Amino acid sequence: MAQHRKRPWTFYVLASFFTLFVLFLYGPMLAIYILSFQGPTGGLTFPMNGVSLYWFTALFEQQRTGDFAGSFTRSILLALLVMICTVTFSVMAGLAFRRRFFGSTAIFYMAVASLVMPGLFLSLGIGLIFRVIDVPTNWFASALGAQLTWTLPFGLLIMFAVLSRFSRSYEEAARDLGATNRQTLQYVVLPILFPGLIAVALFGFTLSYDEFPRTLLTVGPGNTLPLEIYAMTTTVTSPALYALGTVTTVVSFVAIILSLGSIAIIQWRRGVRFRK
Amino acid sequence: MAQVGGVELANVTKRFGDTLAIDRVSLIVPPGTYCCLLGPSGCGKTTLLRMIAGHEAPTSGDVRIDGQSVVDLPPAKRGTAMMFQSYALFPHLTCLDNVAFNLKVRGVAKAARRKQAHEMLERVQMDSFADRVPAELSGGQQQRIALARSLITNPKVLLLDEPLSALDEFLRLQMRGNLRQMQKEFGITFVHVTHTQMEAIAVADLVVVMDHGKIDQADSARGVFDTPRTTYVARFIGGQNVLGGKVVRVESGAALLEDARGNRFTVPAGDTAPTAGETRYLSIRRDRIEMEKLADPSAARGDAVNSVVGKVWMTEYQGSWVKVSITLPDGEEFVANIDDGTFFANPVREGDTVSARWSAAAVHSLEHRESGFDTSRVGMHA
Numbered sequence: 040m041a042q043h044r045k046r047p048w049t050f051y052v053l054a055s056f057f058t059l060f061v062l063f064l065y066g067p068m069l070a071i072y073i074l075s076f077q078g079p080t081g082g083l084t085f086p087m088n089g090v091s092l093y094w095f096t097a098l099f100e101q102q103r104t105g106d107f108a109g110s111f112t113r114s115i116l117l118a119l120l121v122m123i124c125t126v127t128f129s130v131m132a133g134l135a136f137r138r139r140f141f142g143s144t145a146i147f148y149m150a151v152a153s154l155v156m157p158g159l160f161l162s163l164g165i166g167l168i169f170r171v172i173d174v175p176t177n178w179f180a181s182a183l184g185a186q187l188t189w190t191l192p193f194g195l196l197i198m199f200a201v202l203s204r205f206s207r208s209y210e211e212a213a214r215d216l217g218a219t220n221r222q223t224l225q226y227v228v229l230p231i232l233f234p235g236l237i238a239v240a241l242f243g244f245t246l247s248y249d250e251f252p253r254t255l256l257t258v259g260p261g262n263t264l265p266l267e268i269y270a271m272t273t274t275v276t277s278p279a280l281y282a283l284g285t286v287t288t289v290v291s292f293v294a295i296i297l298s299l300g301s302i303a304i305i306q307w308r309r310g311v312r313f314r315k
Numbered sequence: 316m317a318q319v320g321g322v323e324l325a326n327v328t329k330r331f332g333d334t335l336a337i338d339r340v341s342l343i344v345p346p347g348t349y350c351c352l353l354g355p356s357g358c359g360k361t362t363l364l365r366m367i368a369g370h371e372a373p374t375s376g377d378v379r380i381d382g383q384s385v386v387d388l389p390p391a392k393r394g395t396a397m398m399f400q401s402y403a404l405f406p407h408l409t410c411l412d413n414v415a416f417n418l419k420v421r422g423v424a425k426a427a428r429r430k431q432a433h434e435m436l437e438r439v440q441m442d443s444f445a446d447r448v449p450a451e452l453s454g455g456q457q458q459r460i461a462l463a464r465s466l467i468t469n470p471k472v473l474l475l476d477e478p479l480s481a482l483d484e485f486l487r488l489q490m491r492g493n494l495r496q497m498q499k500e501f502g503i504t505f506v507h508v509t510h511t512q513m514e515a516i517a518v519a520d521l522v523v524v525m526d527h528g529k530i531d532q533a534d535s536a537r538g539v540f541d542t543p544r545t546t547y548v549a550r551f552i553g554g555q556n557v558l559g560g561k562v563v564r565v566e567s568g569a570a571l572l573e574d575a576r577g578n579r580f581t582v583p584a585g586d587t588a589p590t591a592g593e594t595r596y597l598s599i600r601r602d603r604i605e606m607e608k609l610a611d612p613s614a615a616r617g618d619a620v621n622s623v624v625g626k627v628w629m630t631e632y633q634g635s636w637v638k639v640s641i642t643l644p645d646g647e648e649f650v651a652n653i654d655d656g657t658f659f660a661n662p663v664r665e666g667d668t669v670s671a672r673w674s675a676a677a678v679h680s681l682e683h684r685e686s687g688f689d690t691s692r693v694g695m696h697a
Contacts, residue, residue, distance in 0.1 A: 208403040217391035217416040230407045309406050
């Protein structure tokens with residue numbers, strides 16, 4: 040069509056609205072990232088009083104800013120544990136659910152129902168049970184369990200999406216070529232599903248890394264990072280808090296970039312570059 | 316080398332829940348045969364193939380390969396190899412590793428299995444693609460890799476599930492010749508599932524025409540084309556005009572039939588003696604019809620035996636022949652494939668009234684059996 044079309048007025052309204060939304064989304068975060076580089080004498084608000092890495096180093100001095108190093112280590116370890124459990128069980132469950140078996144529907148709904156349960160109550164309940172059976176709550180026990188109630192159903196749903204595009208004929212071909220069940224899983228099923236597994240791992244890791252309500256009453260004596268940050272907002276009155284925000288964001292970004300990057304590399308190797 | 320890979324199905328039945336997929340099928344495929352299982356989709360041909368491969372277990376009956384029952388053996392222990400419909404090449408492995416997969420799971424050392432896989436790739440002229448992954452190959456190239464991957468297991472029987480359906484027309488013709496050549500070269504049995512009549516007739520020594528979980532006819536390619544056993548086979552394979560009529564008279568080994576419009580045909584008596592009043596069916600090949608334009612349509616009264624009169628509704632030039640479609644007064648379609656020289660010496664046009672004749676010797680007697688499937692749309696030259 041040669042005729043030049045004028046954009047309707049609604050375009051400008053929606054575009055301005057979207058701009059406002061983006062500002063609202065990223066503006067505050069950007070302010071925090073910038074303020075984390077505040078000079079040593081600077082405060083919690085603009086203007087910047089010089090530029091330094093002072094508050095990043097301050098983070099690791101426990102007495103001033105709370106136990107950042109400890110909670111950061113706990114959160115990363117917990118996130119890794121959650122990730123490993125989520126990937127392992129989601130893959131096994133996903134493969135099992137391809138065939139209908141007795142009670143499969145009931146089990147599926149039971150697994151997914153924990154997504155809609157309020158996290159705080161779940162946390163409360165798990166904390167209670169641990170007290171009843173007289174086992175101390177801890178981040179690697181009760182908190183791990185509490186977080187899995189959240190990440191496993193997610194992982195399972197992602198596996199359903201991944202497996203819906205996985206043809207059974209790959210497994211049949213492998214068996215036809217003499218592979219045992221273990222070899223079929225090892226050499227065919229898992230490698231083909233690998234990009235999907237990375238997606239499940241990424242979800243498991245990030246959901247755990249910033250989980251708050253399910254961890255709150257199950258974490259035991261040592262805080263995870265989100266709980267520590269929450270505690271710090273009431274006690275810390277220095278830009279160290281902002282430095283913490285910057286560090287945690289960088290960790291999340293690194294996790295996402297590593298995952299998406301490795302998926303892209305795998306797909307590229309499998310010749311997606313040759314498809315139109 | 317003695318030929319191997321005889322396949323025998325003995326009274327094989329397969330049910331999926333309440334659905335009867337295969338109904339007491341018995342078949343003998345001699346060693347070194349190129350066999351095609353042919354039928355419309357849903358006729359059970361793929362299920363039959365998967366039961367030979369061991370990816371499906373028969374509900375009852377026996378599957379034997381070279382005389383030995385294999386129903387209790389896993390796919391890899393049967394001496395069969397299967398080529399899947401979309402090839403199922405492993406997308407994460409190079410062509411070389413795909414072909415070497417069987418050797419790898421059997422524990423053959425890396426250098427030895429690579430050497431063997433390279434040799435197999437050479438046999439299918441794909442060695443220059445060894446380091447590519449399947450997504451980088453065309454459909455025809457993927458098929459050769461799949462073939463190499465199957466053949467490296469030294470199968471006695473190669474099972475091919477619609478091996479040409481993913482290819483375009485040009486490649487299909489080329490690859491089917493290629494498959495036939497490979498089968499001769501390796502001297503093993505091929506069982507090839509297809510729904511394309513021409514494909515089966517072109518490559519197979521033994522064509523097995525299936526319908527509704529049963530075998531209608533297992534015969535040579537020429538046998539199913541030239542002497543179909545039933546009305547279903549004649550219509551499904553195509554290239555035939557199928558007619559029916561009531562027996563009026565029986566004389567010297569032939570019966571005289573009359574259809575509802577008063578047309579009269581002779582049909583050889585066949586195995587069972589015809590009795591007056593019963594309905595008999597016959598087929599005449601489309602290329603055994605002589606056609607004549609009637610100058611005065613009103614005078615047209617097919618008095619002559621072995622002829623019909625109708626209106627031409629379509630002529631289709633096919634190169635060496637012309638397909639003339641004639642509508643009979645009762646709406647039935649009758650097709651004459653006329654040699655191009657004969658046609659253009661005396662051409663007819665759409666709307667002309669013609670009389671189509673054939674000799675009594677061209678008539679073939681059929682058993683009556685119809686399919687629930689619509690066979691009118693799957694005629695070979697349609």
